[in-house]
Amino acid sequence: MNDDLIKILTDLGIQPSAQRIAVAEYVLHTDEHPSADQVFAQVGANFPMISRATIYNTLNLFVEKGLLRVLHIAEGKVVFDPRIAPHHHFIDDATGAIQDIDWHQLQVSNLNSLKAFEVSDYQVILRGKSKKE
């Protein structure tokens, strides 16, 4: 299964070092939207000598290469999203947890009325509380 990761990285032109594989392993297999610090904590648990700078370097490299997307929607920090395809986000006001909402579940209409802007990207940000299931 690390072979898969190595292939993913090399296909994107990323040299697969041990640290990068460890970051990819965590980040690509989580449903959360982790911040750099969360990645540091999680990856560091299995890889104790990894440096904070490497986490940042690696995450930024992954974003640059299109493996991750960066979100500026949370309070106070940047979070990373392994889902590259467009989708919406729901933010739990109480916990700050971010959840994905499928692109096709919501429709935004009348976008072409925005004469003054060239829109390259959009999403709906919802806030509220998650119902217990």
Added chain:
Amino acid sequence: MNDDLIKILTDLGIQPSAQRIAVAEYVLHTDEHPSADQVFAQVGANFPMISRATIYNTLNLFVEKGLLRVLHIAEGKVVFDPRIAPHHHFIDDATGAIQDIDWHQLQVSNLNSLKAFEVSDYQVILRGKSKKE
């Protein structure tokens, strides 16, 4: 006209100190979405001995009392929005400038399909570039 500001503040239960009036005067009369630092710079121009902490205290107080809304959509900093009524936002990717988009200009449909969430608030965030006019 400061009388108006004083009334606005006192009506919200905010004691109208000179510093708070100065902040309100700037923040409520701008079309921008200023960061705390911009507020500090602008207000400080006419009120040189104001402290950064007071700016933060005052802005946070205004948010708490419902006079301002806080936006976590820009890169690296928090910005404040004097428009309390719901509306959408467009972010210019090149400059980071934020522009308001009227609530009624866009419609989001199918919100009631979100069974797992109690949505208290939502907005569309658009990115791209502003066309020159």
Added chain:
DNA sequence: CCTGGCATTAGACAGATTCTAAGTCTTAAT
């Protein structure tokens, strides 16, 4: 095996925001 270049590291640095401790101003009661 060298060597060059990329990756990693620890720590310094920077910017944004909050905290702290002290001082100052208001307010309301005297």
Added chain:
DNA sequence: ATTAAGACTTAGAATCTGTCTAATGCCAGG
């Protein structure tokens, strides 16, 4: 007016997120 209590402001320290730097490590190609 006086004053005490509480609210407000201040400067600077502290914290947190993120970037930069300089030194070191590691690996592939010759």
